[in-house]
Amino acid sequence: MERCNYTALTRRRFLAGTGVFAAWSMMPKAGFAGTRDPRFVVVLLRGALDGLAAVAPVGDPNYRPLRGALALGEGGKDVLPLAGSFFALNDAMPKLHGRFAKGEALVVHAAATPYRSRSHFDGQNVLESGLEGPSGTQDGWLNRVAVALPAGERVGTQPGLAIGPTIPLILAGPAGTLTWSPQTFQPAVEDTALRLASLYGESDQELAKLLTEGLETDRMMANSAFDIEKGPARAFRILANGAAKLLAEEDGPRLAAISYEGWDTHVQEGADNGRLAKNLSALDLALDDLAETLGPAWKDTVVAVVTEFGRTAWGNGGGGTDHGTATTAFLMGGAVKGGRVIADWPGLREADLFEGRDLKPTTDLRAVLKGVLKDHLGLSERSLATDIFPGSLGVRPMAGLVA
Numbered sequence: 420m421e422r423c424n425y426t427a428l429t430r431r432r433f434l435a436g437t438g439v440f441a442a443w444s445m446m447p448k449a450g451f452a453g454t455r456d457p458r459f460v461v462v463l464l465r466g467a468l469d470g471l472a473a474v475a476p477v478g479d480p481n482y483r484p485l486r487g488a489l490a491l492g493e494g495g496k497d498v499l500p501l502a503g504s505f506f507a508l509n510d511a512m513p514k515l516h517g518r519f520a521k522g523e524a525l526v527v528h529a530a531a532t533p534y535r536s537r538s539h540f541d542g543q544n545v546l547e548s549g550l551e552g553p554s555g556t557q558d559g560w561l562n563r564v565a566v567a568l569p570a571g572e573r574v575g576t577q578p579g580l581a582i583g584p585t586i587p588l589i590l591a592g593p594a595g596t597l598t599w600s601p602q603t604f605q606p607a608v609e610d611t612a613l614r615l616a617s618l619y620g621e622s623d624q625e626l627a628k629l630l631t632e633g634l635e636t637d638r639m640m641a642n643s644a645f646d647i648e649k650g651p652a653r654a655f656r657i658l659a660n661g662a663a664k665l666l667a668e669e670d671g672p673r674l675a676a677i678s679y680e681g682w683d684t685h686v687q688e689g690a691d692n693g694r695l696a697k698n699l700s701a702l703d704l705a706l707d708d709l710a711e712t713l714g715p716a717w718k719d720t721v722v723a724v725v726t727e728f729g730r731t732a733w734g735n736g737g738g739g740t741d742h743g744t745a746t747t748a749f750l751m752g753g754a755v756k757g758g759r760v761i762a763d764w765p766g767l768r769e770a771d772l773f774e775g776r777d778l779k780p781t782t783d784l785r786a787v788l789k790g791v792l793k794d795h796l797g798l799s800e801r802s803l804a805t806d807i808f809p810g811s812l813g814v815r816p817m818a819g820l821v822a
Contacts, residue, residue, distance in 0.1 A: 470747030562592030
């Protein structure tokens with residue numbers, strides 16, 4: 420059973436493992452042809468996704484020499500080709516690959532927000548606020564989207580809906596939200612220990628390595644292989660299904676943000692069959708659940724999967740990667756013009772790397788988000804540049820992302 424809480428909330432920061440929804444109280448149906456009823460979902464991968472492990476540039480001759488043991492499988496094994504032979508999706512995500520083949524998903528590579536330092540706190544602040552740099556702002560860009568949408572047919576009797584007890588910065592602001600929490604939901608115990616390993620990875624890699632190896636030993640002794648009903652898969656899927664059920668309602672929310680922890684892979688990253696592969700599998704299942712549970716509403720949905728920044732182009736001494744810059748973003752949905760990888764590829768020679776260590780950003784993530792908001796939700800280019808992402812007049816919306 421789910422628990423709904425329709426009490427007012429203060430603007431508290433978001434806790435791990437929850438998701439948030441905002442329903443604009445006046446749907447903009449009048450602004451669209453026919454009976455179109457668009458939904459927009461933002462999935463935040465907190466901790467910084469290794470984009471080179473999620474979508475590998477296997478056609479770049481510098482990829483394998485640079486990545487070493489972190490490179491995905493040899494000879495085309497353990498990778499899923501994406502629209503040619505240059506890029507390949509991690510094989511932990513076969514359902515997303517299927518959506519890509521159907522034209523319902525696309526990849527944006529070498530993308531980043533304007534932020535160029537490597538603090539999780541500041542990086543997430545920029546990602547959620549939509550501003551040029553870290554700030555003390557109390558409102559987020561998705562809340563500003565709700566405010567800016569044109570008036571139309573009324574949706575529901577409440578201003579918004581949230582999964583979990585608190586509201587993240589991306590949805591904080593004058594457009595109201597409500598909360599929804601799965602009853603007796605508890606994050607996996609293993610994830611808490613892995614967060615500790617990530618924390619140690621920033622200061623004591625040897626200790627982090629020992630802790631991670633101990634966790635792996637416990638896993639093997641318990642014979643706990645990847646299970647779609649346990650660990651991150653269970654946590655991710657509970658939130659995705661809750662989101663989809665509410666978004667699918669005729670008078671339900673139309674904007675949503677879901678947050679998934681666990682992407683800070685300083686030690687024992689395991690892109691092929693370890694920790695990162697498990698998280699990617701969990702994400703793959705959760706996104707597919709979202710699509711299936713939305714049912715007919717999927718055709719009018721766009722899902723943006725984003726993270727605060729990427730990771731270093733090469734590995735560290737603990738078998739992981741440290742904080743980087745550019746990374747991978749995904750768009751999926753029945754309203755997405757998919758089956759493509761969008762990338763102004765910067766290359767992986769040492770001279771091509773950002774500050775000699777990171778994948779160089781060549782696409783502003785705000786251009787991608789603006790393109791979706793303009794063509795999917797009908798927001799004007801002026802509003803996007805001044806209200807939604809202030810100070811971004813020089814960042815034009817990317818065209819052709821929506822079918």
